[in-house]
Amino acid sequence: MATAEQLKALIRSHNSGDDEHFRAIAMQIAAVQARKGNARIAQELRDLLDQAHRRQSPVGSPRAVPIARPAGELAGLVSASYPNTRLADMVLSDATRTQLEAVVQQHRQRDLLHSHGLRPKRKLLLVGPPGCGKTMSASAIAGECGLPLLFVQLHGLITKYMGETAAKLHLIFDAMTQTGGVYLFDEFDAIGAERGARNDVGEMRRVLNSFLQFLERDDSEGIIIAATNFVGMLDKALFRRFDDIIRYDLPTGRMIRSLTENRLAAFDLTGIAWQSITLAARHLSQAEVTRACEDAARQAVLSGTHTITAENLKQSLVARHHQVKRRATKE
Numbered sequence: 001m002a003t004a005e006q007l008k009a010l011i012r013s014h015n016s017g018d019d020e021h022f023r024a025i026a027m028q029i030a031a032v033q034a035r036k037g038n039a040r041i042a043q044e045l046r047d048l049l050d051q052a053h054r055r056q057s058p059v060g061s062p063r064a065v066p067i068a069r070p071a072g073e074l075a076g077l078v079s080a081s082y083p084n085t086r087l088a089d090m091v092l093s094d095a096t097r098t099q100l101e102a103v104v105q106q107h108r109q110r111d112l113l114h115s116h117g118l119r120p121k122r123k124l125l126l127v128g129p130p131g132c133g134k135t136m137s138a139s140a141i142a143g144e145c146g147l148p149l150l151f152v153q154l155h156g157l158i159t160k161y162m163g164e165t166a167a168k169l170h171l172i173f174d175a176m177t178q179t180g181g182v183y184l185f186d187e188f189d190a191i192g193a194e195r196g197a198r199n200d201v202g203e204m205r206r207v208l209n210s211f212l213q214f215l216e217r218d219d220s221e222g223i224i225i226a227a228t229n230f231v232g233m234l235d236k237a238l239f240r241r242f243d244d245i246i247r248y249d250l251p252t253g254r255m256i257r258s259l260t261e262n263r264l265a266a267f268d269l270t271g272i273a274w275q276s277i278t279l280a281a282r283h284l285s286q287a288e289v290t291r292a293c294e295d296a297a298r299q300a301v302l303s304g305t306h307t308i309t310a311e312n313l314k315q316s317l318v319a320r321h322h323q324v325k326r327r328a329t330k331e
Contacts, residue, residue, distance in 0.1 A: 023049055023108070027144065030088060039265075042088055050084075074175055077168055078183075079151045083139035090133055090140055091251065091258045091286060099246045100137055104144040107223065121243035122223045123215060125188075127231035128248025131285030134227040135186055137246070141223060142182040150181045154188070166210035173214040176222035188226035189234060208235060215241045251286050253278035259286055260313070263293040267300060268307040276310060280317040288324060292316040 010025050030045040087100055106113060106120030113120055126134040142149040157168055176183060215224065226242070228234060239245065251259060256278045261269065281289050295316040296308050 023052075027086075030086075046086060074171055077153055077157055077172060078175070079153065080181075081139075081149050081151070083143040083149050085136060085139040085143045087140045087144060090136060091255050091262065092133060092137075093249065093252070093255070096133075096137075096246055096248060099244060100141065103141060103223070103244070107141075107145045110221070122221075123218075123241065123243045124223070124225045125239070125242040125245045126225060126227040126248065127245060128229070129250060129285055130229045131287030132248040132250065133286055134248055135184070138182055138184040138186075138225045138227070141225070145182070145223070147223070148179075148181040150175075150179075150183045152183060152185050154185055165207045169207070169210055169214055173218055173220075176218060176220040176224070180221050182223045182225060185224070185226040188228045189230045212237060212241060250283060251281075251289060255286070256281045256289055259289045260293055263290050264297060264308055266306070267297060270307075272308065272310050272313065277313055277317070280314045284317065284320055284324070288320045289317070292320045295319065 010022060014022055026045060026049055030042040030049075033039075033042040033045070087097065087104065090097075092100070103121050103124065107122070110120045126137060128134060139149055141147075152172060157165055172183070218224065226238075253274075257274050260272075260277065260281075281292070284292070292313070293316070296313045299312055299316075300306065300308055
């Protein structure tokens with residue numbers, strides 16, 4: 001199950017009382033098992049680690065109170081959750097997974113990095129088509145690091161507080177210094193669009209300038225994630241302010257098969273011709289492939305069978321293509 005080196009590292013971290021390192025190694029073992037198809041073993045390992053983590057955390061810790069109930073003006077700007085998502089639960093390209101795993105590992109080993117005058121990567125820009133895992137990645141980072149996910153209500157921030165948005169941004173960045181967490185600015189192009197664009201207004205330029213200043217000055221322990229579907233719209237000055245830019249693409253054939261097998265694990269897929277399925281799913285996002293699988297699963301259940309046929313799955317994928325086109329036409 002675990003390699004000899006992993007077992008030795010587990011014992012060393014246990015003997016030294018390094019709980020963070022012990023947890024990191026154990027989570028790596030769980031992730032390997034999940035990728036090998038041993039989902040039950042991986043989940044059991046994660047559950048055991050979560051139980052141990054809860055026992056070690058003091059009841060009513062100061063971090064949990066302000067996050068669970070953001071107070072005052074902050075309550076209207078940020079929503080909080082405690083995700084259980086893990087990177088092993090996601091279907092990602094190798095390059096994207098490697099970057100995300102590095103962020104998690106560096107956060108867990110941040111004390112070691114600090115002792116050498118280094119800081120973990122904690123300001124991330126996620127770019128790629130909608131439905132390809134950007135928001136879920138923020139949840140997975142929060143879950144892996146044992147942090148709350150703070151979802152910044154960006155559109156409400158801008159429309160409700162026009163003229164005061166910079167002050168509200170300041171409030172959010174102040175919260176980062178007091179409360180550790182993963183702060184997600186989703187649909188970031190709403191404020192990060194290039195300055196000088198023809199549809200730009202002076203207020204939004206000021207908002208973007210304020211965000212750039214806050215981001216550059218921020219030295220909290222929080223993980224800041226900005227996500228956008230429209231990387232071409234972003235102001236060029238943004239990119240150098242982030243520690244890493246993580247790109248997402250539409251799923252490959254291998255990823256489509258993994259998504260399908262994961263979502264339909266409770267059904268019989270022995271008759272599936274995977275080449276035809278991956279061809280039918282081309283140009284769909286991970287989210288749309290998952291929804292097509294769920295459509296096929298509903299049809300199978302209502303038909304009284306546990307078998308997913310290639311024809312039914314292809315029909316569901318084709319229907320998803322039509323829905324995507326209709327949405328694009330309306331937009």
